Amino acid sequence: MALSAFTAPILAVAAVALVSFASIRLYARRAAKEPPKTAMRRIRTALAVGLSLTGLVALFALVIADALDLTESALRALSPALADSAVGAVLTWVPTLLGITAAVVAGYLGAFPSVREIRGLDVSAASAAGSVAKFLGLGFALVVVAVGTLNLLPAEAVSAVLPVLGFLTLVAVVLSALQPRILGLxxxxxxxxxxxxxxxxxxxxxxxxxxxxxxxxxxxxxxxxxxxxxxxxxxxxxxxxxxxxxxxxxxxxxxxxxxxxxxxxxxxxxxxxxxxxxxxxxxxxxxxxxxxxxxxxxxxxxxxxxxxxxxxxxxxxxxxxxxxxxxxxxxxxxxxxxxxxxxxxxxxxxxxxxxxxxxxxxxxxxxxxxxxxxxxxxxx
Structure with missing residues (x-):
């Protein structure tokens, strides 16, 4: 029973990743028959739309597959105190975010062979996948930190628009200050x-x-x-x-x-x-x-x-x-x-x-x- 329960989220991610890879791969191969600039414009648009949809579909698929509940149950079995803490709330999301990352990377790899051929790149698929995964990982980490900080604020502070906008402005200021270091990472x-x-x-x-x-x-x-x-x-x-x-x-x-x-x-x-x-x-x-x-x-x-x-x-x-x-x-x-x-x-x-x-x-x-x-x- 446990094996089948934990298999469901894995199969959900695999299905989304496969569909994303195949659909973007087919579109990119068709687009590659156009002149190079037209082909790259279409591929970039397909990636912008396709990868966004891939991430959303992967999220919904993992939620339907009870990935969050399964992770929380595993954490609670390991340590009830950890599961009830702010750290536990963050850890609960880690497998789900990893699954979303895997699906998005798979979609990107669908277009990568065509992009590499059009632009004459000398870079491996593994290197390209690593770059995308690193970018997504850092982005998710920043979102988790921002949302986690927002959750620590009093409920009345986030029930109005101005405090929320003020918090977002503060986040933007911090990110601007850290931008040189983020680019270095x-x-x-x-x-x-x-x-x-x-x-x-x-x-x-x-x-x-x-x-x-x-x-x-x-x-x-x-x-x-x-x-x-x-x-x-x-x-x-x-x-x-x-x-x-x-x-x-x-x-x-x-x-x-x-x-x-x-x-x-x-x-x-x-x-x-x-x-x-x-x-x-x-x-x-x-x-x-x-x-x-x-x-x-x-x-x-x-x-x-x-x-x-x-x-x-x-x-x-x-x-x-x-x-x-x-x-x-x-x-x-x-x-x-x-x-x-x-x-x-x-x-x-x-x-x-x-x-x-x-x-x-x-x-x-x-x-x-x-x-x-x-x-x-x-x-x-």
């Missing part, structure tokens, strides 16, 4: 050599930025030539991928740094988080009835106002990207910047077009829109 980070440090200093001077610290991220062959400004504004860490140092000349590398510096100077990441709070805050308040009581309006008008807000505010994020492009053009010149964007798009098979919904959700215009705007600048 997800990837191999090292100090630059003297030669690399001198080159990075020249790139920063051209880009008009003075980072608090610099570092080099050594990624697998699936990496890209890019940089990340991590941490708090005013104390940003500049993390440069080894691909950027190895593959790009100074002009192209400076264009990449200037592009990311333009976004950092305009607080693009912080603006996206603010948009999420401004949109989801009213949604939560509407669901709890607080918004109706505060405004004396019905659900219909309030829902319409939230919808308008959800469409209008991401447009502001798109304008920040355009402003960052203008900043990069001022630092390196329009021709150099546009050529760099086009070269990187060709190298990594990035489509110039993206769906309107995707652009809206990501608060980022498509590459084609950015290039058309840059070529149409009055000074060109």
């Amino acid at each position: 997800l990837n191999d980070r090292r100090e630059p050599t003297d030669e690399e440090r001198d080159r990075i200093a020249r790139l920063c001077e051209t880009a008009g930025v003075s980072p608090h610290r610099v570092g080099v991220l050594e990624l697998d062959p699936n990496s890209v030539a890019t940089v990340v400004f991590a941490g708090f504004p005013g104390r940003r860490h500049l993390l440069v991928t080894d691909d950027l140092l190895a593959d790009l000349d100074d002009d192209a590398a400076a264009a990449v740094v200037a592009s990311k510096a333009g976004r950092a100077k305009r607080y693009y990441r912080e603006a996206k988080f603010a948009v999420v709070l401004v949109v989801f805050g009213p949604i939560i308040a509407l669901a709890t009835g607080e918004l109706q009581r505060a405004t004396d309006l019905g659900v219909g008008p309030l829902a319409l106002a939230i919808l308008v807000l959800a469409v209008a505010l991401p447009w502001f994020g798109r304008r920040l990207v355009f402003a960052a492009d203008d900043y990069a053009v001022e630092r390196v010149g329009a021709e150099t910047y546009v050529e760099t964007l086009e070269t990187l798009a060709d190298e990594y098979q990035v489509s110039y077009e993206s769906g309107r919904l995707r652009s809206l959700v990501l608060m980022r215009p498509s590459l084609g829109q950015r290039l058309d705007r840059l070529w149409g600048r009055p000074d060109e």
